[in-house]
Each structure stands twice: as structure tokens, then as C-alpha cells.
Amino acid sequence: xxxxxxxxxxxxxxxxxxxxxxxxxxGDLPGVSVHRxxxxxxxxxxxxxxxxxxxxxxxxxxxxxxxxxxAGVQERLQSAIRERHHGELLVGAAEIVDTGxxxxxxxxxxxxxxxxxxxxxxxxxxxxxxAALLLARHGDFAxxxxxxxSVTSLAFPGLGTGVGGMDFEVCARQVxxxxxxxxxxxxxxxxxxxxxxIRHQKLYTDRAxxxxxx
Numbered sequence: 394x395x396x397x398x399x400x401x402x403x404x405x406x407x408x409x410x411x412x413x414x415x416x417x418x419x420g421d422l423p424g425v426s427v428h429r430x431x432x433x434x435x436x437x438x439x440x441x442x443x444x445x446x447x448x449x450x451x452x453x454x455x456x457x458x459x460x461x462x463x464a465g466v467q468e469r470l471q472s473a474i475r476e477r478h479h480g481e482l483l484v485g486a487a488e489i490v491d492t493g494x495x496x497x498x499x500x501x502x503x504x505x506x507x508x509x510x511x512x513x514x515x516x517x518x519x520x521x522x523x524a525a526l527l528l529a530r531h532g533d534f535a536x537x538x539x540x541x542x543s544v545t546s547l548a549f550p551g552l553g554t555g556v557g558g559m560d561f562e563v564c565a566r567q568v569x570x571x572x573x574x575x576x577x578x579x580x581x582x583x584x585x586x587x588x589x590x591i592r593h594q595k596l597y598t599d600r601a602x603x604x605x606x607x
Contacts, residue, residue, distance in 0.1 A: 401437075401546040402547055405428040410561050438497070439501050443552045462497075465493060469491060470502050482504055487501055489532070489540060519570050567597070
């Protein structure tokens, strides 16, 4: 894989509890800043949309994006999903579209859910963050050209913390794992199935401790 620079990462929240969780779990990471306020107050190359697999942007942070960027952003996203992802942008995949806004020129869609659902015992925030970061660092535009040449800064809202009901601490822990994995040469490929399972469960539960002791 071609080595490309990691983007500058901003973790945004209007809610103090989530901002505190961002600080606790991600505040020490190089290239990461926590923003207490609206994600739309930032001047960044792209914001992350934790929408659904079909690109409907009528709820949560996506509804705020839709009002800010206009209906065209949803139309472009859904067109890309139909044309480039066979009609579904699955959790763990990401797509990038123009916003038409010179302050925030791109939106990266990285679904945390296929359809609205509870995410409390999933690793979907990790999968969504990983997908967005991989696209920003290693992906290409549909029209050609490297995403990394245009997206040098990327802002995340809470992933799965609205309709999905994911705990703020769990979300922040999962996003940290994704940042470490994609941007900071994270843990190597697991040596055993047990190691993979322990890593997986550490993302959303303390039960991994029990597995290590068995």
C-alpha cells in the first residue's frame, strides 16, 4: 500500500460529556484536537457523516448537514452509493462527495448502521471511523485523484451516540482504536483467533478481561 499522510483529525461535540470522553480517550494522540462546539464551526477539508447505508440524511447530525449544505449533498451521496457501491454503503465502507461549501468542501459518509438500530454492543463506531480514515488516507475520488491530496483535515462528530445509543466512552474508545490502527501503525495482525476476539470485545465491553483469564 502506498504510504500517504494521515489527515489532521478534529473530534467535535456540543455535549460536554462527549467532549470530555474525546479528551480522556483521544486527547493525547498526535494530530488530534478536540473541539467543544458545532462541527460546522470548523474550517476543515471534510466532515464525517455517520449516516445509514442508503444515504438518507434526515436525522441527527446528518439533518444538520443537510440544512447547512443543501439537498444536493444527499443527492450526490445517494448517486454515489447506487453507482459505486451497488446500492448500499455498508458499515465499514466510506464514500466522499462534494458539499459545494468552500469552508468544508467534502463530506465523508461512513455509516454506523445499515438502518436505524441500537449500537450498544457493536464495534460500529470503530468500523465507521476506520473506514473514514482509510478513505482519507488511501482512497481515490470517483473522478480520479487521491483523496489525501485534497483532504488534509477531517472532523468527526459522535459516531452512533444519537439514535444508535452508543455510550460516549465506548464511542471515544472505538474512535481511538481506529485512529491508532490507521494513522499510527496500530496493532499487528492478530496471531490467534482468541487475540482477535479479545481485541474486538475490548472495544465495547470489559468482558475481554474474563477471556484473558480463562
